Amino acid sequence: MSSDPQPSSPDRHATASSADIDGETDTDIGDVRSDPRAARGSLSGRAGRLARRAAIDTRPLGHVAFRRLWLGQAVSFTGFQLTSVAISVQVYDLTKSSLWVGLLGPANLIPLIIFGLWGGAVADTMDRRKLLIMASIVTWTATLGLLVQAILDVGSVWLIIGLVVVQAIGFAISSPTRGAVIPRLLPTVLVPAANTLNFTASQVATFVGPVLAGVVIGHGGYAVAYGIDAVLFTVGLYAALRLPRLAPIGGEIRRPGLRSVIEGLRFLVTRPVLMMSFVVDIIAMGVAMPRALFPEVADTRFGGEEAVGWLVAAIAIGAVVGGLVSGWIGRIHRQGIALIAVIAVWGLAVAASGLMGSLWLAVLLLAVGGAADLVSAVFRQTILQTYAPDEMRGRLQGVFTVVVAGGPRLGDLRAGATASVVGVTASWTGGGLACAVLVVVIGLAVPSFRRYTTAARGPVAERPDP
Template structure:
């Protein structure tokens, strides 16, 4: 029997003792791999159209937040009345509800690029109007509120349109990452905008604030102009009206998975949001007005940090049960923060809640965008806009009324606990929502 010759290793051969042990990576390699898996997924930014849209939204939303603060301060400066400042709430909310639903319907009926440009122009014109009234020292509160209404109309139409655009720009597997990037950027803007407003108003006045917003908004307008044409799939362009809005609502009511994605958000914000209690608790427990700023900022800070370590979100398949879990975390974090005796502990717990809220928003938006058919996405994004705008305001009302009856601590902590319990009960009541996975691509049989 012959044996094959065994070649001896040459000078360039690698012995087993010198070869890297891929099966047993070093500690530094394990840490690096963990960081890479946890870091925010930036792959959607590789697509130029989405990258421009993302940058435009982040920059223009910072200006939007700057202007929001400037408007409130200017109205109070003119009237010395918190009532007039409070009227800015319905001036924003009513157009968001009406035109959010209508704008979503329009987004299903016409080229979404064209609609986004038109809505952006409406918002931009309102900002230029605010700049003009400040430069001319008009001093009319009614004019300011009218311009706020116009601004809200533009935002109400552009927001659902932008949400409906994303699934047309990206493959389905990158939609969760795209939503994470968007929500993280929005939270950064929510934090930076008001801080910038304080500096700008204090040193330059209202006109400078509105002027900065107008300049920043051109970035978002440019991004919309550079989008590709996005006509309705199939090319059919129809007129949007009340009937199309009703069609969207009827579709939503017959799809438990989509309906539950909205219900759990209303529970999270309407039952647990403690924002209206921050001034009272800051004064009675944490020593004054300075604490209010930290309490308000805590949720946004947590959301930004959560976004930066969100690389795992796109790998979650069972998005229904995951959504229930993160809202439970939100509710329990809010409940615990309501019992905190230290400001920094309360801020830390609210930040945990903010991180959970960001993950919740990503899952809800992703379910909507990937489950709903394209011809319904605009209308459902309109509902999403209404829920996102209205939920926290319902939470403010709930918190205030409950605090007047049972006290601030009971309202704050009780709201968080009730939220956690309700979302579990709601999830158990709809098996199709619990079973929902990222591989589901449309409204299949939902008898559960």
């Protein structure tokens, strides 16, 4: 709230007491009643104010370093998504086997787990700008390797998988590092808005990248796709190069290694607020994510492959729309209870979508779930970035990266295995309902998480749970 710089007076208090919440005096109201045009103007003014309050908060973009980082991430992640599709299509083109395409999953996930945790530990011990540059160069080198093998028409699946591993290593290190950088670039009050901007841009890239890949591969081939990614990635590399020096601050700086990773995990398990922010995400993705069921439902209920694309896109579309009307997120202070609520909404929306016989109703409900998931991601990332001390932030961002990457894959396994036993509808709807119930029961059972508020951040504010 902003204070009035003018001195108070009896006359001013009398005027204020006759004003409504929008600052209109009795004279204003009288004019509105006597002039319909004024009434319409007042209503449009209120609508405009409400729209501005609901619109995505772009204040972090006023900070040059963050603006470069955000734009670089948005552009380069679009290229990353384009390349991910191109790799899958090229591997299938070379092998005519879905098994080989499936092997790209562990080729991405295993390095992500190992180097996500290790990279987070390194981010706590060295200049994060230098580490982000190094990791970005690793990823860029892998993309250039994919480009060269496509130009030369090498035709080696093992070479492609090896380059995917290298690419995943670079991404696993850069992702937690980038997350740990944001609280150093911005005031704490702008961190939720910054995360909203980041997640919204990522969802746009998740939608645009694959669509662009279909057009590019069809008309230009794999080399053009990888070439576009290489060019787009230079924007992200430039943003990293222009960051200020971000040397470690606070605490005892240790050499990164297994001991450092274990210290980070030990810190996490002794802080219920942080621990619960990860637990509820695992519940949301591992229990409710219905993605693995989309092909079967599209075939048996919605009439074919085209429906799969809409089901996959629905969550991303909802997240983008949710991001565009996310101005209210930064005004939520009880982030613990808010996180429980939005994950429950995610679960219920997923459950309802699984019962729909209409594709468009299912898409609409999944979009609602996608919007709730974006809000959940913003709250979780914000709690981590503002609660954890800087000397632990990299390691905890590493855990965040692993959870975000691994949760949906656990959800795929859960959904597929459950559907093979009880059927696709029970698996889809039952998972959503179970998620909503579990997150409410488990979340409310931890008092420090339930009462967590932005008014008192950090470990010193946490009272032991009874």
